[in-house]
Amino acid sequence: MRIGVLTGGGDCPGLNAVIRAVVRKGVKEYGHEFVGFRDGWRGPLEGLTMQLDIAATRGILPRGGTILGSSRTNPFKIENGVERIKENLANAGIDALIAIGGEDTLGVATKLDTLGVKVIGVPKTIDNDLNNTDYTFGFDTAVNIAVEAIDRLHTTAESHHRALIVEVMGRHAGWIALHSGLAGGAACILIPEQTFSIEKVCEWVESRFKTNYAPIIVIAEGAIPQEGDMVVKDATLDSFGHVKLSGIGEWLAQEIEARTGKEARTSVLGHIQRGGSPSAFDRVLATRFGLHAITAAHEGDWGKMVALHGTDIVRVPLISATEKLKTVDPALYKEAEIFFG
DSSP, X not given: OEEEEEEXXXXXXTHHHHHHHHHHHHHXXXXXXXXXXXXXXXXXXHTOEEEOSTGGGTTOTTOOXXXXXXXOOOGGGSTTHHHHHHHHHHHTTXXXXXXXXXXXXXXXXXXXHHTTOOEEEEEBOTXXXXXXXXXXXXXXXXXHHHHHHHHHHHHHHHHHTOEEEEEEOOSSOOHHHHHHHHHHTOSEEEOTTSOBOHHHHHHHHHHHHHTTOOXXXXXXXXXOBTTSOOOEEEEEEXXXXXXXXXXXXXXXXXXXXXXHOOOEEEEEOGGGGGOSOOOHHHHHHHHHHHHHHHHHHHTTOOSEEEXXXXXXXXXXXXXXXXXXXOOOOHHHHHHHHTTOO
C-alpha cells in the first residue's frame, strides 16, 4: 500500500516518534510506501507532500514538534474541501491515511471515514482530553515542564513573600493543572470543570502565608470564576470555532492583591509546555501507538483509533475519540483539595 501520514493541530512532544514507528515498521515488516502530507489537513487539501522513508525518519525520536509541520486547517470549512482531498489522494496514489492529532484533527478524520476515505487515527494532545484512551502522548511532557516551572517559582515566591499564579494550558479540561499542581505542591488548583470562588482562593492564600510559606496557585487557562466568564484574548475564532484564551492568571493576581493586600504575580507557561524533547514515557507511548497504527492499516481495520487502555494498546472506533471530552473526574479533584490552603 501507499499510505499518507499527517499531523494536525498544535505541535506536541512525541509526534515524530509516531511518524518514525509507522514508517520503520511499515517499510521493514510490511513493505508499504509512505508519503508525508505537510501542515496538517492543508497537505492533502493542497497536495503538499514530502518524502517519508526510513532515511527521512532517522534521528527524529527525541525531537519535539513534527517534521511534517502542522496547521489548524479545517477542510470542511473550505469550499469543495473534501472533494479536493479525495482528488489529491487519488492523484498521489494514496490508498489510506494515518492521521495523528487531537479533537479537531480526528474529528475531520472521522467525517472523512464516513465519506469513504480509509483512515486510521492516532490520539495526540498535551491536554489529555481525548475520549477512550487513558493517556495521550505529550501530556506527560507538558506536566513535567509545568512541575519544573512550579518548583523554580516556589523559591522566588518565598524569597519575595508573594503569591505566584502559574497559568497552564487546558481549555475545557484541567488535567495538566491537576497533575502539575498536585506534583508541585500548589496551595490550590483551579480547573475548567469546577468553577471557583475567589473568596475561597483568597482564604487559601492567606492561610498559606500564615504558615510562613508563599502560595503557588496553578490555574488552567479555561478556569472560570463562579461569578464571571471565561477570560479570552479577543473575539476571533479559529477554523474549528475556538476562541483564543488568555488572561485568567493575570485577572486572578489582580483580584488577590485587591482583596488580601498581598503582592501577586503571574507566570503564563503557554507554548513552552508543548515544546522541546518528549519525556521517556511519551517517547515510548508514541512509539507504541505508531507500531499499532500501521498494523491496523496493514490489516485494513479502517475507521479505528489506537488507544491506551491500562498498559495495552487497543483499537477503538475513531468516532469514540471525539464523542465527548475526557474531563477531570470530580473524585480526582476531591483528592487534591486536601492540600489546598
